[in-house]
Amino acid sequence: MSEAPRNLRRKEARPSEIIEAALQLFHQKGFSATKIDEVAIAAGVTKGTVYLYFPSKEALFKAVVQERVLPNLAKMNEAANQFAGSRADCLAYVLRGMAQALNECNGSISKLMIAEAGNFPELAAFYNDEVVQPMHRAIRQILSEGIARQEFREMDLEHMPRIVIAPIFMANIWRHTYGHLDAQPLELMQYAEIQIDVLLRGLLATPENKQ
Amino acid sequence: MSEAPRNLRRKEARPSEIIEAALQLFHQKGFSATKIDEVAIAAGVTKGTVYLYFPSKEALFKAVVQERVLPNLAKMNEAANQFAGSRADCLAYVLRGMAQALNECNGSISKLMIAEAGNFPELAAFYNDEVVQPMHRAIRQILSEGIARQEFREMDLEHMPRIVIAPIFMANIWRHTYGHLDAQPLELMQYAEIQIDVLLRGLLATPENKQ
Amino acid sequence: MSEAPRNLRRKEARPSEIIEAALQLFHQKGFSATKIDEVAIAAGVTKGTVYLYFPSKEALFKAVVQERVLPNLAKMNEAANQFAGSRADCLAYVLRGMAQALNECNGSISKLMIAEAGNFPELAAFYNDEVVQPMHRAIRQILSEGIARQEFREMDLEHMPRIVIAPIFMANIWRHTYGHLDAQPLELMQYAEIQIDVLLRGLLATPENKQ
Amino acid sequence: MSEAPRNLRRKEARPSEIIEAALQLFHQKGFSATKIDEVAIAAGVTKGTVYLYFPSKEALFKAVVQERVLPNLAKMNEAANQFAGSRADCLAYVLRGMAQALNECNGSISKLMIAEAGNFPELAAFYNDEVVQPMHRAIRQILSEGIARQEFREMDLEHMPRIVIAPIFMANIWRHTYGHLDAQPLELMQYAEIQIDVLLRGLLATPENKQ
DNA sequence: AATGAATGAGTGTTCATTCAT
């Protein structure tokens, strides 16, 4: 109740507080519909302060993407590389990790990138290069190893990464888009288990081959 | 003086020309970033004329959704109901139909609805009620029949519709969002075949599963 | 009292009405201190209308310069070229013409360009190329002819144009800057006659000088 | 810990350092376009410090005028009063002094006062009363003495001061406005000599008297 | 039915000014 002095309060936390507020609003309303004023209020500051840390709304957008996605991606990649078990287990592990990451984060960058890519071509290219393609490569790597070990049957490695990750990503996007309309909230982790089960049955070499 | 009277030209076609133009622009740039002026120009009329047929930008949005999505959905439902073969074939048939519909349409309403749902809650609810839920019901119906016929194994009918349709919808969204960045364009129909193959292997009752 | 319909009223006159209003305000308050809103109100329209005709404040500025200065300059040049009498009379004639032009125009572009050149380098260069240098060349031409005819004594042709025109320009700037503080308004035409008299006495070849 | 304490460094010099920085920036960019931040940085302090010494941007402006112009004017007046030679020589001396002062100072207060007078009526009045009118009186005094001594011919004493000083002042203003566009920089002192020569020839009583 | 000139509320951005330290 007795306020801490405003201008000294966590001055290094400011940028990330603003990024957090921006993430919430961007994913709720999209980029254009989000007003800097709202971001500022949500972050507990005023408009001018936002511009103290980010030179433009677009720069704020980029910061949000960079701060919130790249670290997650790197973590996932590393985990996959260090995973020692079967490739099926590895794939399951990675998908679970993705679901967990998406579930814990209460924003949806992928939704944001879908909504605004057309208006920010440069940012879209950045996202594609830095996030999407590396993620596809990681999945493809696991699948390819699995085929080599005869865990997985032969398959089209070109298209498979999209097929593998789409259900989880779309579920997360839907959650943030229509979730409030559902009678009961979508349980992302549970959903992921089902998707993993169906997927692995679809990918594994014949049961006969397995044992 | 000798001009062919422009305003005699297919008076009744005006609204749908405007809707078509709006669809293109909405899916390219999103709702907020699309200007009425642009829609007008793309439709070959002037701004005032748009307001002659649609009382507001939001009303235009709704008209786009209603005109372009509901008919497709109804068609799909009917086809599914009349399909006589195995439920696996029926599921494949329906998914192929969706992919075809999405492939032929050079806009992406689903992308649009993801991007703008937050700003148009009423529209989101409408879309959810009229499009998403019916689609899920239709898929669930096929799966449920398949289980009853012991074509499919037991499964979670709550979550499965999302898992089934996610890859195709995501690929279509991708096409309209990042497609221009890809070396070669995503072949939606071919992609759908692969997804159907993996999915059915994952869903079918195997001898082992059945026991 | 009964207003003429607003949107049809002199639609072609709009741009020049806006330019006129902008000229007044720019020279009264400078570029930065002039608000588009003020220009609009002074022109009897609203802000949006200004942007209907000029894409930016800077573009409006350029239009003001182009519309109000270049025509005057061209007129002066032509008059000087056609003037048949002595070069002293010609010089007097040109200076009187300048004074007249500045006197009749109730703005002062030269003041404007001095005040804002630093912030609009491109515009300054344009003004220098299109207005200042041509004016200097015209003066230099007259002086040089006068020297050839032995009307004028030998002199430094490089610097002379500035010396010749400075008093009239400065007086005009003065009038628009501090004039309201003077007990009696500066009579530009009368002032010009005195300046012409002093100048010609200073330039003419005297019998002694000629010898 | 071992830093030389910055704030001990010439405490009293702060205001004049700030004034100096402000002078530079005001004449380069005008009043409105100059930001307090820039002034602060140029003076080697921070924004807050500027407000420690000057309660507002306008007050800083006034301080600049007072500190930098009034002393020069007083010096000129005194020199003129003590000058013992002919009034022609005295006039030449005073004009040379002005040119020198303007030449040495790399700002142009007169330009500043032209650009911003409209926005600061009170300051304009102050400048007119304290600078312009005294300067005119000083010139008028010299001319009047010269006429009494029959060095100068009869003339209009009302307008003459402007005519006398305009070329030098305008040249200085131009130098600071368009100078960077010229192939070779304007040599103000050399220019002044030419102007003095033309002027005196224009003002002196008959040539016969001269020798 | 169609136009397009005009509007004005709204938003991104700037910057003089304040104040707790």
Place this chain on the structure above:
DNA sequence: TATGAATGAACACTCATTCAT
């Protein structure tokens, strides 16, 4: 004395919407 984080009023510019023709 000096800082610099924070403020908020102000302004350029946009664009959905209106309306006289």
